[in-house]
Amino acid sequence: MTGPVLQALLSHWRTHRLQVVTLLVGIALATGLWSAVQAINAEARASYARASQQLGLGQFEELRARSGFIALSRYVDLRRAGWQVAAVLDGRLYVGNRAVRVLGVDMLAYPALPALTETAPDQAPQDPAQMLTAPGRLVVAPALARLLQDRDDLPPRIPSDAIPADVILTDIGVAEVLLDRQGQISRLIVLPQQPIGRPPLDKIAPELVRHSPDRQVDTARLADSFHLNLSAFGLLAFAVGLFIVHGTVGLAFAQRRGMIRTLRAMGVPMRRLVWITLAELTAFALAGGLIGLVLGYLIAGALLPDVAVTLRGLYGAPVEGHLTLRPLWALTGIGMALAGTLGASGHALWRLSRMPLLSGPGLRAWGGNARARSMAAAAGVILILGGIASFAGTKGLIAGFGLLAAILTGAALLLPLVLSWVLSALSRRARHPVTQWVWADMQAQLPGLSLALMALLLALAANIGVGTMVSSFRLTFTGWLDQRLTSELYVTPTSQDQGAQMMEWLGPRADAVLPIRSTELPHRTGPLFLYGIVDDATYRNKWPLIASGPDVWDRVHAGRAVLINEQLARRADLWPGDSLTLSGDHDLPIAGVYSDYGNPTGQAIVSMQRLDQIAPGTPTRRIGVRIDPAQAANLSRDLQDRFELPPGAVVHLSTMKAQSLAIFDQTFVVTSALNVLTLGVAGFAILTSLLTLWTQRLPQVAPLWGLGLTRSHIAGLEVLRSVLLATLTAALALPLGLVLAWLLLNVINVRAFGWSIPMTVFPADWLRLLVLTVLAAGAAAAIPAWRLRRLPPADLLRVFASER
Template identity: 60%
Template sequence: MTRAIVQAIWSHWRCHPLQLATLLSGIALATALWSAVQAINTEARANYANAAQQLAAGSLDRIVDPLGPMSLAQYRTLRRAGWQVAAVREGRLTVAGGRVDLLGVDLLSYPSLPAITEVSDVQGIAPIDALTAPGRLFAREVLAKRLRATPDLPPVIESTQVPVGTVLTDIGTAGALLGEPEQISHVVVLPNQPKGAPALDQVTPGLRRISAQGDGAIASLTDSFHLNLTAFGLLSFAVGLFIVHGTVGLAFEQRRPMIRTLRALGVPIRQLRRLLLVELMVLALIGGTLGLILGLYVAGALLPDVAATLRGLYGAPVDGVLTIRPVWVASGLGMALIGTAAASGQAFWKLSRMPLLSTPGARAWFEQTQGSVSQMAMSGLGLIALGMVTVLLADGLIAGFALLAGLLMGAALCLPLLLSRLLNIGGRTAGSALSEWVWADMKAQLPGLSLALMALLLAMAANIGVGTMVSSFRLTFTGWLDQRLTSELYVTARDDTQGGEIELWLSQHSDRVLPIRALEMEHNGAPIFVYGVVDDRTYRTHWPLLTPAQGVWGRVMRGEAILINEQMARRNNLWPGDSVTLPPDLTYPIAGVYSDYGNPTAQAILAMDELPRFGLPVPNTRFGIRLPPDRVGPVAQELRGAFDLPPGALIDQANLKARSIEIFDKTFVVTGALNILTLGVAGFAIFTSLLTLWTQRLPQLAPVWAMGVTRRQLAGLELLRSVILAALTTLLALPLGLALAWVLLAVINVEAFGWRLPMFVFPLEWAKLGALALLTALVAGLLPARRLLQLPPSDLLKVFAHER
């Protein structure tokens, strides 16, 4: 018996393979984009966790000497006082193909390093190898190959637990490779300190303990990026569910007669319900699996760019390689199941409660599915208001995203009302009976299409908003690059001695030399780079000050004031008029704030003569060189020859700008790709909605046809309808998109990156996007129109003969 029922239910899909394909693609698309974003996020997070775990950077405090590296004697003093600390030595190592970070950790004090545990679990590495000369280096596969290609390095062991781009080793080996073997960069405070150890300032006055939260800044930055991606993923998921909703509704609608028959034959409704539920879940699993596979490809394609973005923007280490994690598979399938259940719940509920002998009314189904249009608009306005209240009451990125979500969802809910008003206005312009019918018909179709149109609205608005943000950012960024990179050539010397020689040489071979000297110190527990500049009109005329004022440079050059970058200003709420105190104890009033895009850390500028007052060694290895543009090539060549400089030591401005723009463009390639994908899914949603409506169209079209409108005309009108609705939606998407852009630039960016950007508008881009939307709607309408064109007149006649 069950077998027969199953066959009867299944026969529907055999008769409507396209519908089945649509349903599965809906589930697959929803799952694919969602799980792609999840895969990317999970991978990136796993990478950070890895990097943090290596030194438990996220959870363990550090002790540093603010004046520079620590000595072995200081370490010994700490240890003899009972402090349980692990010494760390950091540096840069030159290997085949460039320089890499070398991280030397006292493996004996800190044997639970994941990289070491992993390797020793598998290969059983002996302490004698790791702790005594020549030692061992631990690195990921790709880097391990480069290390092996470099002569005179210790043997290399591959480990997947080492941060990307980092070589991990014992502190003894690090000292041997970097020189100054007794030098220590900092120590990590281990858990389980003994009872009664004396306070740090009694043991080693001058050393400072830095609490583990110091690295939180990067975490919140990357969090914002992932939140961004997640928001996109959810948006795509929702759009995909519109498709599922439409298709399932149609399928159930079409199966009413069959279900009525089955029930008349004595099949209990409970059994039917169960079987239909099983059917839905099986379809959800199949669609979900397809979606996972698709998602894996999308993620695989996007991840290298995401990795580049994260590295470029935040310096967060992410590998471009994807691993499949069971959690990811489970959550993807779970989302597919939940999504399908949510999207088909209503149809399912209606069907299972259908009275045994009811005559199905085709129009009624759609009308009942939609709540009152004005009620929806009210709740939409409520959502927008809620978002605004959130951002007024709470700070932070989450509040920003709450505003975004409220705005988008609210606007989507208002869409049917707005469209119906617009159609009313359109109806008034109608000159003929036919055009009046077209307007009225569109309005009648609105409930059935509104979900798809909402999807289109969201996709369009996201496109306009994100597009505006990226383009505004790019324009600002290139302008800023022009201001900031003013020297024609930049050179880096090997050491201070060579730096002095180069400076002398340049004074005879160039217009002017601008030394670039910086100190790294701490301010409010976060690192800050303090640059010293010489008085030069290059700075006075070009430097991108956000708060220009008279005499700023004069004050800075006299050593009376300091300039800070926007990130530092916004993070610490420091503006001109406030002052900054830097270690050991030097206070400067702030003369101005300058924009510093793409740099996650705080920065400040002082007169060059001020730097020695900090009591730290000031490296003198980098210089900006002012030259006539045509002399750049020859001077670079002479310099290289005279000082035997490696290729990376000389960078010309044009090259640097091109590279910066390239990094910038890579940054947003992911966003762009997700944008296009979302728009595609929205187009597909329109297509499926139109198909769904198709069967209900005949009773409405037949009378018009009977009155003498040809099928060709009707098909044309069908297309027109699709395009007009898309056009109206696009029109409404424009203000929404601009509002979105404003929120992104003025709220989200400030929270996420620490800078605010001016907004530029690009009407041509909107025109292109609008055309794309219309094209999407046209293509989506093509199939129903073609069907209409090929419909045998007898089918239209039958409408009058049948009861339906």
């Protein structure tokens, strides 16, 4: 029995080839965009894991000093007392404008270094002792080795594929010289095997604190929010794609009602029909899913290099720009295609399984009726209220995304009812019969088009929301850069001694010399970077404070208070009036909170004297130089000549700002790309809806032709109808998009990155988007309208003759 039934059911697709294409494209687009995001995330996470594993990071307990670094003598004390520990010196070295992580380890004691042991034999040093003795060796990724090939001042390089990008692995003695941090240790790795009976830590080194591996904030955890944001976008694109699937399957099922009734009348059980239909859908899901995987792989391959640059720039995350095909990723993609297709078809399948043998709604009812519209709207309201209630209860990042999803889905469900109200109102005001018909016809077409319009609403709202967020962010960021980057020149000395000489040399030549020193301290919220600053009007006048108590700068410069960045304030819930514990005996009241965009970690600022007390001997990492901008270029040249500085050691303010903005823009390349792709999917959804509705359209427009409207006139009205519906949807998407932007700026960003941004609206962007939407809707309607315009009268006459 199954064979003939299957043959009969499949014959539908033979005569409705456009539906086959639409269905496959819908599944492929949904799966493709979702899979692309997952491939990017998987690649990044694999890179983090590989780096951690290769460098033995985050696997062992660590000892850290509250003051920021551990003295070499303390290391010796611990080893002598029987503690099996390995020293690590971790720092940053600038190669041109690129920050490279230098990881200096005690090669003899370090517990696991696959990056070194897995180095190809032909690349390994002939004598392992060469690693330990001067000048030592630097193990680097081949790409970095090429970048360093002209640096004769550095030790010889050993290229290794096992080392993450932007990392230099070397012996701690070599790292000391490279980083100019003689006698300093960043942390001590506690080896798994420890002798019994060794003296307790607080007896030998009371200033050291133990950190278990799970308390160590690693790159993967820092970048989690970034990946979560990407996943949310992927899910949105997936949902928009599924609207196409839902609409197409619904129409195909409705068109086959007659056939199914006939099959049932011939004795085919409904259960059998449902199973066969399910198998048919599974086949479509597999085919569409496979196409989607190919699409996703190509999209991910195109986007990954930008994401890698972003992750390296933002978090120093070691992500490579190459994509690997992972079986789990492919399986998950197929799984999503199956789940999405069956989920999107569930309603149609359910209605089919309950279809009476002798009666039932006709084709017109496939998209739903007024009651279904009201029920969907009620579900939308419940969803929105549920999202708000759920967020009010937990207030976490996941709940924030839940709220976002609830508002978007709820608004989409409300759309048909709201559009119906608007069209009714417009219809009542219309006077000309054709105008009246246009409004009434749009209302009648709503059920068939509502899914595509929902997809368009989501895509437009996402576009407005994300666009407003990015533009607000950029505007704020640009203003913030003006406040934060105040010195005309930024100089990076090659050593501490050179820094001191430079300060002295610059003194009479500049308006102000602002040394910048920093050290890394442990904090319960993760690593905390403590900066020391000198008293200068530059800070007092320009520093971007977002919350402050009385006499902020007087108290900070007197060493009686600390400033913290917004990330730390929000994470630790510390605000002016509270106090921050920087180390055992340095408990300072918080005088103010400043914005610090683009930095994922906590930061605090104290006076230079206070920094020297907390972390004595902290080197000057960078020097800000205030000077008349017209003199900056001359001074830069003199400085480079005088101290024989490498290129990139002196950076002009404009260059620094341009670099910062370039990193910023890069961060949103992937978001913008996903945004455009989602809008494209929504445009395709409209096109497919109009094309599938085309089969039902002739009986509706033929009477008008019969009554004296030309085919061109009707075709024009068809385009106008599509454009008007898209415009109305765009008008409704605007408030939704602004709500989305507000949530992204004030809920998601705060929880994901720790900063909030004032929202700014950009009406010119909305206008551009509206024009794009109108063009997309017009283009989508152009094909059916063109077909109508060219339709021979004989085809229209068939409607009158009942030959269809």
